[in-house]
Amino acid sequence: MRSEGVQEISVDPTLVGVTFPASSALDDAVGEPTDDESPVRASKGGVVLNVTGLSKRFRSGPPWRRRQVDVLDDLSLEVRAGELVGLVGENGSGKSTLMQAIVGLLGRDAGSIDRPARLGYCPQQPLLWDKLTVAEHFTLFATAYSMSEADGRAAAASMLDELQFARYENYRVERLSGGTRQKLNLALALMHDPQLLLLDEPYSGFDWETYLRFWEMSGRRRDQGMGILIVSHMLAERERLDRIYELRNGRAVLL
Amino acid sequence: MTRTLAFTREQLRAPFTLVLLIAVPLLFVLSAAGTLHDFSSALGGSLAGDAAVALSAGWAAAFLSGALGFFEAASSRGADRRLALAGLGAAKVAISRIAASITLATVAAVTAVAALELRGGVAHPWHAVVAVIAFAWLYLAVGVLVGSVISDPLTGSLIVVFVFMLDVFSGPGMSANAAPWAISRKAADVLIAAGLGKSSSTGDWLALGVSTAVALAAAFFVFALSARPRS
Numbered sequence: 464m465r466s467e468g469v470q471e472i473s474v475d476p477t478l479v480g481v482t483f484p485a486s487s488a489l490d491d492a493v494g495e496p497t498d499d500e501s502p503v504r505a506s507k508g509g510v511v512l513n514v515t516g517l518s519k520r521f522r523s524g525p526p527w528r529r530r531q532v533d534v535l536d537d538l539s540l541e542v543r544a545g546e547l548v549g550l551v552g553e554n555g556s557g558k559s560t561l562m563q564a565i566v567g568l569l570g571r572d573a574g575s576i577d578r579p580a581r582l583g584y585c586p587q588q589p590l591l592w593d594k595l596t597v598a599e600h601f602t603l604f605a606t607a608y609s610m611s612e613a614d615g616r617a618a619a620a621s622m623l624d625e626l627q628f629a630r631y632e633n634y635r636v637e638r639l640s641g642g643t644r645q646k647l648n649l650a651l652a653l654m655h656d657p658q659l660l661l662l663d664e665p666y667s668g669f670d671w672e673t674y675l676r677f678w679e680m681s682g683r684r685r686d687q688g689m690g691i692l693i694v695s696h697m698l699a700e701r702e703r704l705d706r707i708y709e710l711r712n713g714r715a716v717l718l
Numbered sequence: 719m720t721r722t723l724a725f726t727r728e729q730l731r732a733p734f735t736l737v738l739l740i741a742v743p744l745l746f747v748l749s750a751a752g753t754l755h756d757f758s759s760a761l762g763g764s765l766a767g768d769a770a771v772a773l774s775a776g777w778a779a780a781f782l783s784g785a786l787g788f789f790e791a792a793s794s795r796g797a798d799r800r801l802a803l804a805g806l807g808a809a810k811v812a813i814s815r816i817a818a819s820i821t822l823a824t825v826a827a828v829t830a831v832a833a834l835e836l837r838g839g840v841a842h843p844w845h846a847v848v849a850v851i852a853f854a855w856l857y858l859a860v861g862v863l864v865g866s867v868i869s870d871p872l873t874g875s876l877i878v879v880f881v882f883m884l885d886v887f888s889g890p891g892m893s894a895n896a897a898p899w900a901i902s903r904k905a906a907d908v909l910i911a912a913g914l915g916k917s918s919s920t921g922d923w924l925a926l927g928v929s930t931a932v933a934l935a936a937a938f939f940v941f942a943l944s945a946r947p948r949s
Contacts, residue, residue: 472847564948566803566947567803567947567948567949568799568803568943568947568948569948570948570949571948571949580805583805584800584803586796586800588796590796590797590799590800591797592794592797593733594727594728594729594732595724595727595728598725599724602720602724603720603721603724603801603804604801604804606720606721606801606806607801607804607806608805609805635731687847
């Protein structure tokens with residue numbers, strides 16, 4: 464979501480099979496679009512998210528009774544293009560904090576985060592304007608993603624169709640059910656075809672059919688080369704994921 | 719422009735916003751001016767009848783704009799930040815949000831001046847218009863500033879009300895010795911003069927413009943700072 468590219472990348476070439484020049488940034492790892500390939504399909508396997516030594520602590524209380532909670536402590540993880548990576552952990556283990564730090568909603572106390580400029584973020588609680596319609600949300604976010612008016616309209620139509628909530632296009636968010644809000648929340652993160660997609664429990668409120676469709680969508684995008692990091696709780700979902708990190712004592716442990 | 723229109727629509731779709739934008743200035747100007755005069759006398763101030771009527775329009779617009787600015791900034795903070803992080807940037811979101819608030823604050827100010835006219839008019843109506851708009855924009859800035867750092871509705875609105883009360887009771891007219899730090903001091907000076915049929919000095923007009931611009935710039939800066947990406 465940052466407009467600038469990624470400054471540094473440190474990737475083990477043996478893992479990804481390609482060598483990344485330090486100046487290429489993650490955007491280059493994805494490659495230029497071609498006639499028959501989507502932008503993300505071009506370089507499946509490149510690292511699209513690299514978190515190194517990330518620490519985040521929260522402080523509360525007055526100075527003479529200051530309490531400090533270390534939520535993330537020297538955490539490292541990576542996500543590659545074409546991977547669906549799960550993030551699990553107990554309540555309060557720091558999953559949402561990690562997501563927010565990656566996106567830039569929260570600052571960090573230490574560590575580095577290398578991520579592409581074209582990022583999609585679906586927060587746990589839908590961050591929407593209650594009085595604006597679904598269509599108005601798409602218009603605003605299309606502008607934010609620097610999409611042309613035509614591309615924005617096409618992307619919105621595609622999202623409405625794929626998540627099957629086109630009939631609510633002109634409804635205000637305040638009149639939508641929780642599940643439909645969550646669809647919009649997800650659609651806004653996906654509409655610009657991001658290189659990296661961060662999903663923080665995106666399916667809360669979905670009915671079973673939508674839940675299954677969500678995993679189909681995620682799998683399809685993963686196959687097209689999108690890197691996806693998803694906060695997940697359910698054991699049944701683990702077989703859908705390529706890799707799983709568990710947050711333990713502030714660190715990401717690969718399961 | 720699209721964003722500003724969307725944000726303005728967002729506020730106007732709240733069921734009572736439009737009603738309040740019209741009703742509050744109207745009722746306040748029509749009913750509170752006499753009370754203001756009594757307050758002023760009790761506090762040792764020198765607010766004459768006509769000046770009290772004119773000043774009531776400024777305070778009505780100020781109070782409403784402060785509340786609007788606060789709730790507009792606080793209630794949509796999460797979505798605004800998401801939009802900024804999505805690539806629009808904090809500055810553009812801040813400009814759109816403040817521009818939408820300015821639109822609504824101006825509506826409140828114009829309604830307040832219209833109420834003044836209904837009550838019998840003011841000696842220098844155009845001076846009054848500018849001064850009441852300045853009142854509205856100053857307090858809009860206060861509201862946006864508070865709403866950018868405090869999201870809790872009760873805490874935030876209490877702070878805006880506290881600032882308003884402090885300003886009202888220490889400003890010119892209400893106090894024998896007006897506090898130099900009173901936020902709306904220059905706006906009140908110009909409005910009182912307009913009510914009494916006097917012209918304000920160039921220095922007063924200049925100070926009014928500068929104080930309003932500084933307040934809006936501060937609101938923009940704090941809003942943008944709160945919506946910026948963290949690293």
